[in-house]
Amino acid sequence: ADEFDVDWSQVKIQQADLDPKYGAQIEGGSRAIPTNYDPMRQVGAAGRLLMVGAAAEMWSVPARELATSGGIVTHAPSRRTATYASLASRAAAMPVPDAAAIKAAYKDPKDFKIIGKPIRGVDNLAIVTGKPAFSIDVSPPGMLSAIFEKCPVFGGKAVSANLDEIKALPGIKHAFIVEAAGRGNNSLASGVAIVADSWWLANDARRSLRVTWDEGPVATQSSVGYAAQARQLAGQASQPPAPTGRGTAVVGDVEAAFRAAAKIVEAEYVFPLLSHAPLEPQNATAHYTANGKLEIWSPSQIPSLANPALGAGIQPGDVTMHLVRAGGGFGRRLVSEYDVEVAKIARVVTEERTAAGLPSVPVKLLWTREDDMAHDQYRPGAFHFFKAGLDASGQLIAFRDFVASTNSVLPANEFPRGFVANFSVNSAPIAPFDIPTGAMRAPSTNGVSFVMQSFIDEVAVAAGKDPLQFRLDLLANAVPGGAAGGFNGARARGVLEEVRDMSDWNARGRLPRGTAKGVAFQFAHAGYVAYVVEVAVGANKRVTVNKAWAAVDVGRQIVNTSQSVNLVQGGLIEGMSHLMAWEITIDKGRVVQRNFGQYQPTRITQAPSSIDVRFLQTDFDPTGLGEPSLPPAIPAICNAIFAATGVRIRSLPLVGDGYGWA
Template sequence: MKTSDLELANSSRRDFLQQSGAGAGALVLGSFWTAGANAEQSVTKPVDGAAFTPSALIKIAADGSVTLISKQPEIGQGIKTSLPMVIAEELEVNWKDVKIVQGDLNPAYGNQFAGGSLSTPLNYDEFLKLGALARTMLIEAAAQTWKVAAEECYAEKSKVIHKASKRQATYASLVSKAATLPVPDVKTIKLKDPAKYTLIGSRIGGVDNAAIVTGKPLFGIDVKLPGMLYAVYEKCPAFGGKVVSANLEAVKALPGVRDAFIIEGTDNLNGLMPGVAIIAESTWASFSARKQLKVVWDEGKVVNESWDDFSAKAVAASKQAGTINLRKDGDVNAALANAAKTVEASYSYPFISHASIEPQNCTAWYKPEDGSLEMWVPTQNPAAGQAIVTNVLKIPKEKITLHMTRSGGGFGRRLSADYVIEAAAIAMKVKAPVKLTWSREDDMRHDHYRAGGFHFLRGGVDAKGKLSAWHNHFVTFANRVTRDGKSVLQPGSGASLSGDEFPGRWVENCLLEQTPMETGVPMGPWRAPGSNVFAWVFHSFIDELAHAANRDPLEFRLEILGDKDVMQGTGERGQPYNVTRMRNVLKMVAEKSGWGKRKFPRGQGQGIAFHFSHRGYIAEVAEVTVSKDGQLKVDRVVVVTDIGSQIVNMSGAENQVQGSVIDGISTLMFPELDIQRGRIVQGNFGEYGLLRMPDSPTKIDVHFLKSNFPVTGLGEPAFPPLAPAVCNAIFAATGKRVRQLPLSRNDLRWS
């Protein structure tokens, strides 16, 4: 297949390498990562005047243009722009001369997933070194040409300059020479002084922005191949159900339909679900034919599950000891008995969908003549897609080519690969490239959901108003899986509480316990897994205790954190929790928001919250107005973030924080999924509310507090504190506590 056959504004890695070899005098540098290690080996190999490596990330052409491969998936977090900026900074090139090409899945690239806000921390240091290595070799090429010491030269704006004579050489004139040089030991490479950065920390628009706003084909759903067919895949409405029979012959006779067949699938919720595939000449024809499809299902045992039953079971479970003891310090019951004031409350939240704007899709082309499979996928985890195809369909990895397209949203959903294996299984039965497109109903009713949960809390404060006891019984959801030959319950992603979560280990008397309820509802990572709901529960209840103690909520939180400049054990995802960093963002958000300096009238109020999530320290203050008839307006949100020593792209960083705030308000206010008879009731946005423009906050103030710590990501950390900050502000405005999500289930009217 030739590049011209693809009507997709996205070059593959193979195309990049072919184009690299088209012109003589090109310098190509690559960096190899060993999974789980920090070691790297940079290479350059001259071949007929040009240089190629199988994992090339940098190409400087004879005309001076610079091409960088973006190896991470782009799902809207801006990584396709920001990570190349890191290379370009150390490379000392003009950003206008840089072209970014999306890379395919390639094991030589090392990690290639977008999740956990890890793209930046896993690549930042390595990309600095790679850019510096290329710059060093270009300087050496100039020095040898001029017969001077390399130390006498420096690079700037895509050229090398000799300090004494002011002689200049463009990168374009040096690439042929640089391509012949031995690669220096990366340990000898000198990085720039961050104080001299000119690109990192600036505002750079997304490299795909122009294509997006003009409707250019970038996304998986845009892929179009010659002779391509179009597929839909009908699965059982109840999770885990199987096909008994279907009116396949009647469907095959419909206009535009090429084929229809049953796929038996596997028994794994995260594998290939059983269903009926319809293959047609257009998406419209396949969707139309689906309306005529009649399937008899064996709905299985999950058909007995409902949200109301889960809620009743959770209440019953809360009256007994948890089945899993996560933390037990001191004597909670004695502390509560001796407390000056105690508070008891139950918090709950529903299952919700990822609701990406682009529904799941995958284009696959199986070639029986050599047993190879080529796929075009909007994915957060291409290796997972490749692996599931190998495991289920037995196609060797070396026979699978996976092209990453831009994703129209992910939020954790595209870390799963169910839609990938469906497309691959369909493709093996179709003698042509085939695009599988999920409908919005497919996307909502066959998601891997954010798990619902129930928290039953007790807390106490002593006579001095200090937090003296904390008890959280978390009733959560788990799927039954087979592990090491044994059937066990595995809590869903984000549905497992850590014993180190704040404020557990800061309280002398603390009991954290968990009771999982078995379900057949599939669960998966959802933006800031766990943190997205735990922050709301913990910081809402902390606020309850602060008010019970008649304490300022900020002062109360600072007292819990303590004032010792130490690392307090381990925090979320095993990362160290730095108390000083959290105190600093709390103090700064109080300053920037004017915390406690204004007296709000009834119906208006401020709320504060913080959370440590995905290596980021975030504090937020929300200001709200609640009308007497209960209508909420978020007037202002002030956010202070500490995500390390550098903000790579100020424009992208602000966008991520603002997006987190807006997404946080949306998730707080509207979405919920009801489960009845083992199936999701809601199917489209008419039944599943999301934020509209009038409900967006009037103002979002974003502040970055730089600290002397490694750079981290920002796709998730600013999301968790939003909900508790807003709910605490609602209490300040109305005296009403929000203990059930979504907010639409609460009556906020006051008089």
């Protein structure tokens, strides 16, 4: 819109259906800005050139004499104007400018009217006034509602159920067993579907449902067993990593450096499985017709025709998918087994109705909160066994991390790699582990940042150094072997120095007893974020996050300043949920936590009184911000708790050690 030179009030945004002509329609990985920023500028600039060209041709004047603004082309010498609408037909017949001409037509950033300004969300009004805006609001005519009861043990199967009794209940139209199909996360689990005139009737009937389950082998697995196995595996920590092992890294000789070290620091850190817990539980709506076609309304972050096609037993070409807004995703809806489930249920409903001489109808599947928490694609957990070596001057000379993992991404490329001469990451898998896992906001770094940045803080204290300056000193001295994964030490130093100044870090010694500041930074999804957080810890381990400061480097251009600040502030507040109370535990193959009473998110009264955000606009292409803002918030708060109390936080969530919000 900015490059096209129209006013934001003239722009109408419409959600597209899933269609190959749009390319990859994916929402995730902080890819929107790096993927679309330049292509959108190209489209806008090309359109503006075409409008100018059409006006120049119509008026027989040089294009250089024309100017654009607000969707109007103006020829100042003759005082003539033409709207883009009046020029559209002529412009459509003109050849598209070449790439060089389009690039040359780009606006100077100082002339941007929309980019870099605070722009409100296009559907804010609909949301705050309660208008239908989300997938849960989809309600085509004649729709029935469904629940789907799955085995509480992962991989379990329904053997039998009291279906006749359920079908006799008021408003119940269908009840049937669904057999498992497919493999992997986007597969169809075995269970029992109940379909009724309303969701409330279907869910009420569920209370009378009695299912005989074959729980399968996963019923022997538990969080206690995973932890015991992790500590057994820790004995392998000193073994040299296999050079081709998954997520391993070997730089220098850590064991030799440990033998020469003046001081050794060792610690075990743990972070748990997490559920995404979006406010809108998983749901989708589908209509299977008697001619073998399926229409589906889905909130998927990575929509695929193959998923509902699997459920309905048809070809992807026979599926039409409408994309609707999700009530929170955070990576959960990158997997859309609910699309598979609703497609299967819709087909069975249509077949039963057809046999009874009734027309097909749409069916909405809506999970309960308990379903959502018990059948998630969980953020993996991990056990990290650290060892660091310091020389007599307090310089870090060796760093080792051994990871016992439940499918967690390993920190092979994480800082301090590239800034310590001897660096090693090795791992061993916890197995069997048959709990489904998937991406969560800031995949890998949402847990790894806690352990790495907390242990770096611990090493700094052992060295007798200022934790922020310790990081800066490390970043100033790259070593052979180099940082990996695109990490840029200068950009990391930039956000640390900025947040130091923003927060008046060097004056932290004047804070009252029990109040302190902590620091952490993270490179994630091409962005750099550093936090300083001020925390007060009172009696009975009651914690208050007073203030937070964030310095952010995501390149040369912030596209929407309002949403960018929101993303950073929201990242910190979501990180507070990870920190304090979120944990998924497994007992006999099933999830223990079932609702927010056992999995409490941060409330508005627990949020900091201020979160000051500052963007460093550096000479790098702009990148995304959804992921980078969350990970370092967690260790920054933990490091502040240590500075306030002298107690190091090495496992999450904090409620497990008796902490709570004030």
